[in-house]
Amino acid sequence: MDIKTLALVVALAPLVASVVVGLWGPRLGRAASHWLCILGVAVSFLASIVAWRDVQAGNVFNGDVYTWLASGDLSFSIGFLIDPLTVTMMLVVSFVSLMVHVYTIGYMADDPGYTRFFSYISLFTFSMLMLVMSNNFLQLFFGWEAVGLVSYLLIGFWYERPTANYASLKAFLANRVGDFGFVLGIGLVLAYAGSLDYATVFAKAPQLAGTTIAIWGDAAWSLMTVTCICLFVGAMGKSAQVPLHVWLPDSMEGPTPISALIHAATMVTAGIFMVARMSPLFELSQTALSVVTVIGATTALSMAFLGIVQNDIKRVVAYSTLSQLGYMTVALGVSAYSAAIFHLMTHAFFKALLFLAAGSVIIAMHHEQDLRRMGGLRRFMPVTWATAVVGSLALAGIPPFAGFFSKDAIIEAVHLSTVPGHGYAYVAVMAGVFITAFYSFRMLFLAFHGKPRWAEPAHDGDGHGHDDTHHGVDADHPPKESPWVVTVPLVLLAIPSVYAGWAYIEPMLFGGHFGASIVVLPQHDVLAALGREWHGVTDFLLHGVTSAPFWLALAGIAAAWYCYLANPALPERLRKLAGPVYTLLDNKYYADRFNDWFFAGGSRLVGRILSDTGDRDVIDGFFVNGTAKVVGLASALVRHLQSGYVYHYAFTMIVGVFALLTWWVGY
DSSP: OOHHHHHHHHHHHHHHHHHHHHHHHHHHOHHHHHHHHHHHHHHHHHHHHHHHHHHHTTOOEEEEEEEEEEETTEEEEEEEEESHHHHHHHHHHHHHHHHHHHHHHHHTTTOTTHHHHHHHHHHHHHHHHHHHHBSBHHHHHHHHHHHHHHHHHHHTSSTTSHHHHHHHHHHHHHHHHHHHHHHHHHHHHHHHHSOOBHHHHHHHHHHHTTOEEOSSTTOOEEHHHHHHHHHHHHHHHHTTOTTTTTHHHHGGGSOHHHHHHHHHTSHHHHHHHHHHHTHHHHTTOHHHHHHHHHHHHHHHHHHHHHHHTOOBHHHHHHHHHHHHHHHHHHHHHTTOHHHHHHHHHHHHHHHHHHHHHHHHHHHHTTSOOBGGGOOOGGGTOHHHHHHHHHHHHHHHTOTTSHHHHHHHHHHHHHHHOOSTTHHHHHHHHHHHHHHHHHHHHHHHHHHHSSSOOTTSOOBOTTSOBOOOOOOSOBTTBOOOOOOHHHHHHHHHHHHHHHHHHHHHHIIIIISOTTGGGSOOOGGGOHHHHHHTTOOOHHHHHHHHTTSHHHHHHHHHHHHHHIIIIIOTTHHHHHHHHHTHHHHHHHTGGGHHHHIIIIIIHHHHHHHHHIIIIIIIIIIIIIIIHHHHHHHHHHHHHHHHHOSSOHHHHHHHHHHHHHHHHHHHHHO
16 A cells, blocks of 8 residues: 555545434444444554555655645645654644544543534544644645634533633634634745745745835835745644633533543644744744744743642643643744654644643543542552553653653753744743743642542632532442453653653754655754754653752652642642732633633624614615605605695696796706
């Protein structure tokens, strides 16, 4: 089977399963539906492995499958680019999706929308694969919009819940804002490069580097800078960078399997992948790289702070995703594209693991998600606890777990960078190490350690209890370990969360794994400078345990242990001491309130003005009612003339004849 056929199998296998289950799922039954979708993704994963082996042997493919539209010299095609960057993403997406599919059997067992959910997640996998396998901007945009559309369906899957409807609409609208910038960037590419094909555009990019355009007034703007920033606005929406991050925490309203799929390996990584793919363009604009660096650093630090004050177990993991996406974005900004993709890969494994572990806890707790109502789960759920420990250690960056290698490489790359803003970024990513370790183990200790708090009332921000409806977990009905369809994916994800770092750091960062699929100019090549100090995994580990990030991570773990196990009364005292700072964090920097007041409120105000003035006064009042009034006045006048009396008609005729004679004489 040639690589083109393999690419078609990878993309179409999940699509076929999704269509069949979507149309005939209820007739096929639950078992047939889930095994059909799992088979589709499994075939995609196995075909991705074969494609990866072909690419490793040097068989890179770049070609069109068919031409969708041709106009003059311009052609819009559907095609595939199968190179080292693509196959890396194909493997990550298909493997994590396969684990999520298997896990879903246990998590969604009692849901009436069981077959519909499987159809959606298979369609989501197809959309993401089309995005990463594209060889042109048209197909990239198709996959880009498709993952956004299916995410709307999945986040709002439980559509009977108002919060789920609100969250899905919020995600859809936030992504539309980013996608507007993305479309502008693609439009500039088409206008000046005359093509949407990656190879053609990248070949012409150096010639366009000195081109300027006028956006307003006489000011000259660099074409490459404007194009790259517009494309990055799209990445900010998909990869949830400040200020377009607001949709992602609310996406937790969807079922846990889709939280894992969206946050680990698919939708949120689309922006990271796109910028890495566009490295031949971004390398030609230092201003764009600086913007990417600063936005990423701001996201990494500010979202990490929010993870500290969250009590919903899924939202803690969600804010950690936002922070880690910030790390990846910083890596892109300092031209360490390989490090960004490396962290994307390791993060996909341990973040999917943490989400699915959180879902396992939620199942055991009868869908309770409040960390303050957990505790002591370690002895009831040993497999979930062990895998959650692995995920937390990887997230915190403790060696030899996968997150240590990718995160440490990013920090070193930022330290070596000279891009404007790298100093601020270095401080942000270093501070983020301590905070990440703290909130990761805060979640672990609150959920699995300490005394059980299942029957205790939850507490709000002021420490007062609530008499919320309890979910049925008590001393007489303690939690129990999840079924094998839940725990097996946890174990399988824990394995790469341990070894993927030390196994792949050398080929991916210093061994030329990505080849020509990533372009870095010599003056920006921080990984080359880092590679000159590379002496193997062992030396990297030894250097890591003597460096500041490692000790900051240990300090974060120790602080979490002291606050939540050794001295559990301390967090409440610190909360009261923090006062306004805690209020600011608890309200998520008031970003949602500002958006509701300014954008949503502003839209409602404009709509009300248009309704009251435009619709009621102008359209209805002037045109509709005005026309009726004119007709009424004319009718009243004519009514006096058509009275039924002969002399009135004679008088009217005389006046008419007089008027006609006057006009004729005058003419």
